[in-house]
Amino acid sequence: MDHVGPIERTVRNVLITLVLIFFMFPIVWIVLMSFQTNEQVLRIPPSPFFEPTLVNYTALITGKLRTAAGSLDIAFMSNLWNSVILSVSSVALSLVLGVPAAYAFARYKFRFSEDIAFTLLSFKFAPPLLVLLPLTLYFQAIGLANTYIGLIWVYQLITLPLILWIVRGYFEDISPDIEGAYRIAGHSWARTFRKIAIPLAMPGIAAAALLSFIFAWNNFVFALVLASADKQPVTVGALAFVTASGIQYGQIAAAIVLSITPTLALALFAQRYLVEGLSLGAVKG
Known part of the structure; x- marks a missing residue:
């Protein structure tokens, strides 16, 4: 039962509203900017009242960016598609490799298992610049430079360290007795893993996959160095809006709106699994 008085409730609601305004204001302002021309964005003082226009979204979709110096070709939609290919493929491959590996690390203790797991996790925290030079030379030697596969x-x-470590924790929380009872019934290890372990760990797998997708989608450095213009994702392609005639703020805002739409849609779609997975992770142990 809620014993909070009317004054405390009012203060709480005011504080929650202020926090929401603080965090949502930049997003709302970006959305408003995406419907303004560069002149409207740069006017002083700024105003939330304006005549909306779709010229920024039209420029992105058609690939024709109009600047003070003339028309400029941009490949935003191609960059957006590259982001989808790279992020989805990377997460899918990491799930295929990482989920069985996470189960193995959770269920079987073998020599150097913790050292191997920690080494894989350390890849996530290593500075990208530390591996870019050797990777560039290596990829050029084996023909993987400027390729989707590379x-x-x-x-x-x-993506792989995130999935491995997050999913491993959920497998460790599943009682081995449940799997043992299923195995006693005559089912194979593979069927037990597929029918028992994976469904029980699905909230954690979904949460790890979503977080990995967001990290892959937001990556900038790897694609900047290892890919040319036709393979670059939207994070690198956004550099095209900084032109010799100035910065196209309206197009940048529209590009931000379009680029966050896939991750937002995926988060809403996986909201149930995400909330359940993160909630379970918060009370582990």
Whole structure:
């Protein structure tokens, strides 16, 4: 039963509203900017009242960016598609490799298991610049430079450690007795893993996959160095809006709105699994 008085309730609601305004204001302002021309964005003082226009979104979709110096070709939609290919493929490969590996680390204790797991996790925290030079030379030697396969391989440094360590914790929370009872019934290890372990750990797997997708989607350095313009994701392609005639703030705002839409849609779609997975992770142990 809620014993909070009317004054405390009012103060709490005011504080919650202030926090929401503080965090939501930049997002709302970006959305408003995306419907303004550069002149409207740069006017002083700024105003939330303006005549909306779709010229920024039209420029992104058609690939024709109009600046003071003339028309400029941009490949934003191609960059957006590259981000989808790289992020989805990287997470899918990491799930195929990381979920069985996480189960093995959770269920079987073998020599150097913790050292191997920690080494894999350390890849996530290593500075990207530390591995870029050797990776560039290595990829050039084996023909993987400027290829989707090469970038997806490198993205495993981002996605695989996250999935491995997050999912491992959920497998460790599943009682081995449940799997043992299923095995006694005559089922194989593979069927037990597929029918018992994975469904029980699904909230954690979904949460890890979503977080990995966000990290892969936001990656900048790897794609900047290892890919040319036709393979670069949207994070690198956004550099095209900084032109000799100035910075196209309206197009940048529209590009931000379009680029966060896939991750936002995925988060809403996986909201139930995400909340359940993070909640379970918060009370582990």
